[in-house]
Amino acid sequence: MNKIVLACDLGGTNLRMAAIDREGNILYRTKRDTPKSDRADEIVRTIVEQAGECREAVRTSGCVEAIAAAVPATVSVERGMLLKSPNVPCLDGFRMVAALESELSIKAMIENDANAAAVGENWLGASKGFRNSIMVTLGTGVGGGIILNGEVLRGVDGTAGEIGHICVEPFGAPCGCGSRGCVEQYSSASAIVRLTHLMEPQYPKSVLQNKPRLSSADVYDAGKNGDELALEVFRQMGFYLGISMADLVNTLNPEVIVIGGGAAAGWDLFIHHVEEQIRSRAFREPGLRAKLVRAVLGDDAGILGAARLAFD
Amino acid sequence: MNKIVLACDLGGTNLRMAAIDREGNILYRTKRDTPKSDRADEIVRTIVEQAGECREAVRTSGCVEAIAAAVPATVSVERGMLLKSPNVPCLDGFRMVAALESELSIKAMIENDANAAAVGENWLGASKGFRNSIMVTLGTGVGGGIILNGEVLRGVDGTAGEIGHICVEPFGAPCGCGSRGCVEQYSSASAIVRLTHLMEPQYPKSVLQNKPRLSSADVYDAGKNGDELALEVFRQMGFYLGISMADLVNTLNPEVIVIGGGAAAGWDLFIHHVEEQIRSRAFREPGLRAKLVRAVLGDDAGILGAARLAFD
Numbered sequence: 131m132n133k134i135v136l137a138c139d140l141g142g143t144n145l146r147m148a149a150i151d152r153e154g155n156i157l158y159r160t161k162r163d164t165p166k167s168d169r170a171d172e173i174v175r176t177i178v179e180q181a182g183e184c185r186e187a188v189r190t191s192g193c194v195e196a197i198a199a200a201v202p203a204t205v206s207v208e209r210g211m212l213l214k215s216p217n218v219p220c221l222d223g224f225r226m227v228a229a230l231e232s233e234l235s236i237k238a239m240i241e242n243d244a245n246a247a248a249v250g251e252n253w254l255g256a257s258k259g260f261r262n263s264i265m266v267t268l269g270t271g272v273g274g275g276i277i278l279n280g281e282v283l284r285g286v287d288g289t290a291g292e293i294g295h296i297c298v299e300p301f302g303a304p305c306g307c308g309s310r311g312c313v314e315q316y317s318s319a320s321a322i323v324r325l326t327h328l329m330e331p332q333y334p335k336s337v338l339q340n341k342p343r344l345s346s347a348d349v350y351d352a353g354k355n356g357d358e359l360a361l362e363v364f365r366q367m368g369f370y371l372g373i374s375m376a377d378l379v380n381t382l383n384p385e386v387i388v389i390g391g392g393a394a395a396g397w398d399l400f401i402h403h404v405e406e407q408i409r410s411r412a413f414r415e416p417g418l419r420a421k422l423v424r425a426v427l428g429d430d431a432g433i434l435g436a437a438r439l440a441f442d
Numbered sequence: 443m444n445k446i447v448l449a450c451d452l453g454g455t456n457l458r459m460a461a462i463d464r465e466g467n468i469l470y471r472t473k474r475d476t477p478k479s480d481r482a483d484e485i486v487r488t489i490v491e492q493a494g495e496c497r498e499a500v501r502t503s504g505c506v507e508a509i510a511a512a513v514p515a516t517v518s519v520e521r522g523m524l525l526k527s528p529n530v531p532c533l534d535g536f537r538m539v540a541a542l543e544s545e546l547s548i549k550a551m552i553e554n555d556a557n558a559a560a561v562g563e564n565w566l567g568a569s570k571g572f573r574n575s576i577m578v579t580l581g582t583g584v585g586g587g588i589i590l591n592g593e594v595l596r597g598v599d600g601t602a603g604e605i606g607h608i609c610v611e612p613f614g615a616p617c618g619c620g621s622r623g624c625v626e627q628y629s630s631a632s633a634i635v636r637l638t639h640l641m642e643p644q645y646p647k648s649v650l651q652n653k654p655r656l657s658s659a660d661v662y663d664a665g666k667n668g669d670e671l672a673l674e675v676f677r678q679m680g681f682y683l684g685i686s687m688a689d690l691v692n693t694l695n696p697e698v699i700v701i702g703g704g705a706a707a708g709w710d711l712f713i714h715h716v717e718e719q720i721r722s723r724a725f726r727e728p729g730l731r732a733k734l735v736r737a738v739l740g741d742d743a744g745i746l747g748a749a750r751l752a753f754d
Contacts, residue, residue, distance in 0.1 A: 204727065213727060262598050276693070283590065285695020286574050289728045292692040297685050297723060300610060309688070309723035373609050376621070377689065380604040381588070383597020411609060411621035415516065415525060416601045 132192030136184050136236075137437035138177055138199040139243065139429075140164065142217035145173070146429070147180040149188040150437035154254045156430070158187040170224045178233045196237040197230055198440035200246035200432040204289040210240060213288065216306070241439055243432050245282045245291055247425075248275025250435030251388050255427040260385040264378055265425070266293055266371075268393035271306075272314040276382065282439075294318070296374040316370035319393040322346040325363045333359035350396045361399065368400030372407025379412040379420045390425025397424055444504030448496050448548075449749035450489055450511040451555065451741075452476065454529035457485075458741070459492040461500040462749040466566045468742070470499040482536045490545045508549040509542055510752035512558035512744040516601040522552060525600065528618070553751055555744050557594045557603060559737075560587025562747030563700045567739040572697040576690055577737070578605055578683075580705035583618075584626040588694065594751075606630070608686040628682035631705040634658040637675045645671035662708045673711065680712030684719025691724040691732045702737025709736055 134157065138147045141164060148159040160180050165172040177199070185194050203215035203222075210227025230238035241249075248257075248265035257263035261280045267273035274293025276283040283290045294314035295307050302311025303324070315321055323344050330339060336359035337352050338344065353360035375387055389397070389404075401422060408417050427434060446469065450459045453476060460471040472492050477484040489511070497506050515527035515534075522539025542550035553561075560569075560577035569575035573592045579585035586605025588595040595602045606626035607619050614623025615636070627633055638650055638661050648671035649664050650656065665672035687699055701709070701716075713734060720729050739746060 204725070214725075274693070278590065278595065283694070285728065286697050287695055287727050287731055289725055290693060290695035292725060295692045295723075295725070296689045297610070298612060300682070300685055307725060370612070373612055377608045378693070380607045381586070381602060381690070381693075382595070383599055383602035385598050411607075413516070413526075413601055413604060413607070413619060415599050416597065419599055 133441075134188055134192040134194045135437050135440040136181050136194060136197040137433040137440065138180070138197065139246070139432040139436065140173070140199055140201045140218070141243070142202060145176055145180065146433060147177070147184055148433045148437070149184040149194065150434065151192065152441055154434055154437070157191055158184050160184060164218065168220045170220050170229075173218070173221065174226070174229045174233065177230065181234055194236060196239070196440040197234060198239045198241065198436035199226060199230070200243040200436045201226065201240050202243050204287070205240050205242045206288045207239070207241065207284060210238070212240065239440060241282075241436055242275070242288070242291070244273030245275040245284070246435035246439065247273070247390065247431035248277055248388070248435065249282060249438050250427055250431035250433070251390070251425055252277055253438045254434055255431060256388045256423045256425050257386045262382070262384045263386045263388060264293070264382065264384050265388040265390065267391035268318055268389065269391040270318060270320050272318045273391070278382070293374065293378065296377055298370045298373045313370055313374040317367045317374075317393070319346040319391070322349050322363055322367055322393060322396070325366055326359065329359055329362060333362070336360070346393050347395065350399060353396070353399045364396055364399035365403050367396075368403025369407055371400065372404040373411065375404060376408045376411035376417070379408060379416045383416040384420055386421045386423055388423055388425050390431065394424055445753070446500055446504040446506045447749050447752040448493050448506060448509040449745040449752065450492070450509065451558070451744040451748065452485070452489075452511055452513045452530070453555070454514060457488055457492065458745060459489070459496055460745045460749075461496040461506065462746065463504065464753055466746055466749070469503055470496050472496060476530065480532045482532050482541075485530070485533065486538070486541045486545065489542065493546055506548060508551070508752040509546060510551045510553065510748035511538060511542070512555040512748045513538065513552050514555050516599070517552050517554045518600045519551070519553065519596060522550070524552065551752060553594075553748060554587070554600070554603070556585030557587040557596070558747035558751065559585070559702065559743035560589055560700070560747065561594060561750050562739055562743035562745070563702070563737055564589055565750045566746055567743060568700045568735045568737050569698045574694070574696045575698045575700060576605070576694065576696050577700040577702065578687075579703035580630055580701065581703040582630060582632050584630045585703070590694070605686065605690065608689055610682045610685045625682055625686040629679045629686075629705070631658040631703070634661050634675055634679055634705060634708070637678055638671065641671055641674060645674070648672070658705050659707065662711060665708070665711045676708055676711035677715050679708075680715025681719055683712065684716040685723065687716060688720045688723035688729070691720060691728045695728040696732055698733045698735055700735055700737050702743060706736055
C-alpha cells in the first residue's frame, strides 16, 4: 500500500493541508482561513477537520501514516511544542504534537515553517542535491532555514536559523524582535515599502509618490520602468541582504543560498547588489562556492518540507 | 602500550609541539621560532626535527601513533592541504599531510588553528560537556571555531567559522580580508590599540596619550585605573563583539560561547557590554541559553584540540 503523509502549513492567514506521497506528489490539497481565535483548540479542530477531508480524499490511494505541521514559531521538536509564536500567540507553549496525536491517532510532528521550506526546496526544489544550504524567505519578515550535512540546524532549543535578525546596521531601524538594524528591516517585503516611504521626499518625480496602499510589487513594477526611487530601494535592499549573506558565507561556507518569499519577485532588481556584497565582503573561496538561486516551490515549499520530515 | 600523539601548533611566530596521551596529559613539549622562510619544506623540516625530539623524549612512555597540526590557514581536511594561509603565505596550497606522512611514517592530519582551539576547550576546557559551542579568539585578528552536535563545522570547503569577519559596521573600518566593518576591526587586540589612537584626541587627559608602542594590555591597565579613554575603547570593543555574538546566537542557538586570546584579558572591562548587546538584540530563549565563558587553556588549546582530533 502506498505510504502517504498529511502535511500542514499553518500561516497567520491561511491553514493549508495536503496529502503527499513518498515521491512528493501532492495527491490532494485543501485550504482554510486560520481561525482568528485566542484558543489553540480551535486551531487544532480546524486541522483535524482538514485532516479528515484529506484522509477521505486519498482513502483508496494509500495509507496515511503521519501528520507534520509547519508552524510560524520557534519549536521544540523533541517536546512537540511551539515555544514562541509571534503571529498566532495563542499557540505559545502549546503541545501541538500531543494534541494532534490524540485527535488523529497517527504519529504527529511539528517544524518551524522556515526550516520546513528549506527542507522542501532541498528535497524537490532549488537546492536539490546539495547537503549544505541556506534558505532565506523574504516575506512580511525575513525567515531562515539552515541545512548542514543534510540535517536541519535546529540548535539546542530549536531556535536556530533566525537569519532575518542578523544585524546589518548597529544603530538602524528598530525591529519587532527588540533589536535594531536587523536585515528584516531592510530586505523583507515590508521593508521595501518602508524604505520607499522613507526616501520618497528625495524623489519628487517618482511614480510611487503618494501611492495609496503601496506594496512591494508596486515598487518592483516602478523599478522595471526605471523609476529611480524604486531602483534605489532595491539597491539598499540587496546591499543589506548581501551583507547578511556574506556573514553566513564566512561562518557556514554553504554550497547554495535559496532566496524565496514574495519579495524574491524583485530578483532581477536586487540580486546583483547581493552578489556584489558577497564578492566584496566574503572570503574568496566560500564566496565563489555559494550559489545564489531563486526558490522554485513557492507556497508549497513548507508543506513539502513538512512531508519530507514526516517520511524521514 | 600507552597511545600517544604529537600535536603541533604552527603560529606566525612560534612553532610549538607536544606529545600528548589519550587523557590529554602533555608528556613533553618543545617550542621553536617559526622559520622566516618562503619555502614550505623548511617549515616541514622544523616540524620533523621537533617530532624526533618529542618521540625520543616519550620513547619509554608509549607508542606515538599520529601527528596533528593546527595551522593558521583555511584547510581542506580531506585533501590534507592548506588552502589560504595569510600569515605564512608559503604554505598556500601546500599538501602538509602528505609531506608529514612521508617524512614521519605515521598518520598525519591538519586542522585550522581556531577550530583546533575550539576542540581543545571543548575536550578539556571551558566548554567541556557541551555539544554546541562557539569559540572566539581575540588576538591580532578575531578567530572562530564552531562546534555543532559535537562536530567541528568546517563547511563544504573547510572555510567555515570565520566569525571575525562578521560585518558589524556596513561602512566601517577597512579589513585585511577586503571587506569593511568586520568585528575583527573593533574587537581584536589590534583593534583595541586602533580604537585608542582613533579616540585619543577626544580624551586629552588620558594616560594613554602619546604612549609609545601601545598594547592592548596598556589600555586594559589604564581602564582598571579608571581612564575614560580606555573604558570607552572597551565599551565599543564589547558593543561590537556583542553584536556579532547576538548574530550567532540567533542563527546557531549555541549552548556556550568561549572567549579566548590575548584580548580576553580585558574580560572584566568588556564582558558586560557583550552581555548587554546579546540581551537586547538576540531572541530571548537562545539569548538566555548561551553562556559566555572565558577560555581556560590559553596557548595549549590548539595543541590539545589537534591531539583530540588525532585520537578521534
